[in-house]
């Protein structure tokens with residue numbers, strides 16, 4: 001039986017991974033979260049699936065973190081806990097370098113010390129920066145990494161710490177996932193018509209599909225498109241949106257993958273891009289709700305286009321997306337918001 005520590009397990013992506021671990025495997029799960037953005041309600045909902053341990057702790061408490069690793073024989077750490085808002089990282093870079101790079105470095109250090117053999121890390125397409133001459137099939141894992149914001153750089157630095165550490169510690173392996181744009185909410189496996197049990201609870205949302213879903217259910221009166229003068233088909237930013245449950249599934253696969261394979265890096269996306277305008281139209285169409293949209297200036301730190309090449313995760317890990325459908329993503333985000 002696997003014994004897995006999930007940092008940031010009360011957060012958006014972490015909680016969907018925990019949900020799948022509890023539902024689909026017999027893994028022993030421990031969640032470590034400081035609840036700064038994670039949700040207590042989500043933790044309660046997860047308890048209804050199956051028992052797990054919860055430790056309320058900030059990763060900056062190095063001594064406490066060491067005790068947690070010393071007192072549990074984790075074989076795997078799935079590390080989500082991080083700050084994730086691009087514009088905030090531009091305003092407050094040290095928050096990102098401390099929360100993301102420094103705390104991750106300490107966690108890796110403790111993981112090696114206490115014989116954790118597998119480390120699954122949430123990285124980001126933001127490490128690719130502002131891609132120029134994007135290949136027709138999207139950005140692959142070997143594409144150059146030149147982050148244009150501190151968020152992306154804080155994650156790239158953590159990637160490097162992991163890679164260098166694994167080079168000299170044979171029994172320590174990693175999977176790095178570079179997430180593209182994650183959206184949507186829990187699809188109930190037994191009945192897709194049921195309302196999502198968990199979703200994105202982070203207050204003061206900044207992510208596009210979350211904001212559009214808030215508009216569709218009238219929690220917000222209007223929203224803005226940040227820039228319509230990009231070098232894209234309609235002038236608005238283009239991103240590769242992946243459903244949260246497909247992304248979570250990749251993490252479950254990664255645990256087994258590392259039992260039989262070497263450390264590796266995988267893009268997690270669907271390999272196709274939608275513009276901000278297309279996403280907003282899709283939210284309106286798929287929910288049959290209209291709302292006001294204005295055009296505002298570009299947002300700090302935003303690249304024009306980010307689209308993955310996902311051949312590697314499909315061929316090497318055998319990952320097959322189930323929810324590659326923008327309307328389904330929008331509908332599930334809306335269903336969660338409108339619950």
Ligand code: UDP
Nearest residue numbers: 086206207208211224225226237276299302
């Ligand atoms: N965006 C927008 N209005 C919003 C939120 C986001 O126009 O209210 C745009 C943003 O400029 C980017 C895309 O939507 O081009 C995706 O942004 P998001 O914050 O969802 O994710 P990011 O790619 O920054 O991680």
